[in-house]
Amino acid sequence: MYEHYSFLVVEDIAVDQYIARHVLSESLHAADISIVNNGSEGLDWINTHWPRNGKKLILLLDIQMPVMNGFAFLEAYDKLPGTSKTDTTIFVLSSTLNRDDIKRVENNQYVTKFLNKPLDEDVLKKLIE
């Protein structure tokens, strides 16, 4: 069903990585799932793996992470060449309740939607459609 999609989860908490992988593989039956620990690793992944022919990238991005957080990632992402951004949709997935953070995320041109943790398969399915 999601054979044309690649999923990249940028998340530092091991339990949340496990949950994301489980939801994507068990509920969405996605096959192409990559998981990295922070924004910096996320950039590395894009630089080496993206774009891929005929595929769309769904990026699930956490905000609070060590080394490089979600905001720093988005700033660095802005400076990437256009080809690295092709066919990419970014969802921010966070447990924050901070209004300023949420507003900042929603105002970012690359973020399609802010999602509250835990990851809800139905919401995600609807958004991808």
Add this chain to the structure above:
Amino acid sequence: MPIVFVSCALLIYINFLSLRIMSANRAYINGESHYSKGQKDAVRHLIAYLYNGYEREWQSFYEEISVPLGDNIARKALLAHQPDSIARMGLTMGRNHKDDLGDIIWLFKNFKWVPFVAKAIHEWQLADTSITQLQMVAGELHARRQQTKALDSTEQHVFFERITALGQELTVRANNFSNVLGEGSRQSKQILLYANIFFILIIIGSVSSYYVSTLNNLTRSKNEIESKNKELLHTNSELDRFVYSVSHDLRSPITSLRGLIGITHRETNLDQIKANLQLMNQSLIRQDEFISEILDYSRNKRQEIHIQPVNIERLVSEVIAMHQHIEEAKKISFNIEMPVTEIDADRARLKIILSNVVSNAIKYSDPKKTHRFITIKSFDREETHHISVEDNGIGISKEDLPLVFDMFFVTNSNKGSGLGLYIAKEVIQVLNGSIAVESEIGVGTTFTISLPQRYV
């Protein structure tokens, strides 16, 4: 400020005094004019009596001479410290106004030692001597008149000469008396003016200096308030950051838990369910640890320092036992080398510090090493107690080393919240000690806690 009150009181007293002195002075000059007039009229009547022998003139002489004689009685009574009533009687005879009597007596009694007053009294006394002499001459003349109806012109002339001489002398005394008093009152006026200026200057000076010092105090308190305010703003922004991170870190394990519950719901594989439960447990442990850390942080801020002898060997054993539930701890050998076993310290705070350092040493142990160890040593150097915690864990990179004591600094969120070492540093600062770290990536890390040997 007391100097202002004293000066004001003195100023009021001096002005009251000067008013009374002026008033008494005026009474004296007034009295002198009655004295002078009485004496002159007496001389006039006596001379008339000398030439016409009318008893009426002799009566008039006696009436007039009683004015200076009354003053004479008063002066003698005052000098002899006799009751005031005698002086009052004499002064009334001297035709002084009854309202002036009090002032005249008051000035005489209190200021007779003042040079100009003394001089005036002296002149008065000399005049009184002349009055007595005049009275004697008058007595002689009256006796002669009783003896013979007609005096020859030679005798008349002699009497006339004596009377006029005394009259002239009395005029001189009267002039001297008024001059001395006039000069004295001018001098007193001058002195009083200077005294007034002097005290007013003191009052103005004190009030201005008080004003200036109050202004300085206000400026100082304003500066203090401003710096306090700056401190508070800093604390406030730190608190904001703290609340921001805490709210996230407290919520994060809960959302993880909800996610796990969600996927466990749909899970039918029992082993997978058990694995999920294990992960739920981990999330809860993470949150539990975080809450303890926040409590430690707040306790450190609130609780009083309580210094007592602490057996650090026992304390370290307790701390190690506290961390035995961590899976990794079972694979690490702990060595305790404690030549110094007892130190004076705040036991609860020392436990927080050691616990955070030991917990880090366990969490960041290196699974690649076959023999993992943590060595805890105590030693004294330069009047300071030192406790070092050495491990052969994964080590800390050079870039991260200066950041390890920062609030919420983490390299891996799964191992901790980033509060532990921050709290250790905060707590040791409260104890006037310090904490230092040395590390090499891949080799290991040593934390050294230093505490003062004595607390004053």
